[in-house]
Amino acid sequence: MKTAAIIPALNEINNIASVAIAAGQYVDKVIVVDDGSAKPLKQFLPLDDKIICLRHRINLGKGAAMTTGVQWAISNKFDAVIFIDADGQHHPDEIASIFSPIMNNDADVVFGVRSVHQQMPLIAKFGKVLLTTLVKVLFGIKVSDILSGYRAFRLSVYNKLAWESARYAVETEMIVNAGKNHLRCKEIPISTIYNDKYRGMTILDGIRIIFNILVWRLR
Amino acid sequence: MIGIQIGAILFVIWMTYFSYLHYRRKEFGIYEYIFWQILWIGLVVVVIYPHSVNFILNAFSINRTFDFVVIVGIIVLFGITFRNYVLLRRMERKLENFVRQDALRDKNDKE
Numbered sequence: 633m634k635t636a637a638i639i640p641a642l643n644e645i646n647n648i649a650s651v652a653i654a655a656g657q658y659v660d661k662v663i664v665v666d667d668g669s670a671k672p673l674k675q676f677l678p679l680d681d682k683i684i685c686l687r688h689r690i691n692l693g694k695g696a697a698m699t700t701g702v703q704w705a706i707s708n709k710f711d712a713v714i715f716i717d718a719d720g721q722h723h724p725d726e727i728a729s730i731f732s733p734i735m736n737n738d739a740d741v742v743f744g745v746r747s748v749h750q751q752m753p754l755i756a757k758f759g760k761v762l763l764t765t766l767v768k769v770l771f772g773i774k775v776s777d778i779l780s781g782y783r784a785f786r787l788s789v790y791n792k793l794a795w796e797s798a799r800y801a802v803e804t805e806m807i808v809n810a811g812k813n814h815l816r817c818k819e820i821p822i823s824t825i826y827n828d829k830y831r832g833m834t835i836l837d838g839i840r841i842i843f844n845i846l847v848w849r850l851r
Numbered sequence: 852m853i854g855i856q857i858g859a860i861l862f863v864i865w866m867t868y869f870s871y872l873h874y875r876r877k878e879f880g881i882y883e884y885i886f887w888q889i890l891w892i893g894l895v896v897v898v899i900y901p902h903s904v905n906f907i908l909n910a911f912s913i914n915r916t917f918d919f920v921v922i923v924g925i926i927v928l929f930g931i932t933f934r935n936y937v938l939l940r941r942m943e944r945k946l947e948n949f950v951r952q953d954a955l956r957d958k959n960d961k962e
Contacts, residue, residue, distance in 0.1 A: 687954055688950045689954075692947050704955055
């Protein structure tokens, strides 16, 4: 099975090289999607055939960057992809365990699930519980960590999973689409490194996601 | 003639000139230009002859011509806002596709 890691990134000049190199040990290709960073991320990446960098000339959002990575993987005949955050909060050595249900044909989509621990910011804990409950009530889908960006899927099901969200609602939309299309989903516990930031997602993004969930229910 | 009528007429003259300017710069097509001119002429007629729309006021139980103009204005604004929203979404989609194809093409060219 030909696998790729897709890393949507914006201005992650400090972490991108280490994340890409580490991920490269577990997949056939690492696709860094530079979503319009002020300094092109390509100059911070090592010269390695395994790592490629696709650059958006302007910032389109995480969801759009993920779509670009997936389209490249599809056009280059990959079988499965995994998404990793560029800020280094995911352990690349967990890639194999996340991919394993797909390799064993036990699942089409695998979600990495973070455990709630003390370092997790209170607002993130609250957001996690609120969104998980809302999705479960409205769609009957139980995914313990809706906002986790560490997830993999088989590219043959991309048409059923494809998202429209260009920004942070993408994670939730993927789960909703997986549930609506009855894809085989699995959860794998992951550990998360909380660095200096929780800057990726804002409260406003959370409110937008809640609004989107309600709209998707009506769709 | 009261002040608000004079102000409205000056506004209409100003907007008529702007419409012509956009048409001359070829930013408007002929139909767009005619649409806007009809709108401005209609407004100036209502401003100078408020009783010319009495039949509409009676039909819809509206008391004053001013109320009628405000109601029509709000309806037009809602229409324009909706159209702007649709156009913006369309532009967003086109831009996203363009940037994505540019990123993918750029990579393929270098390989």
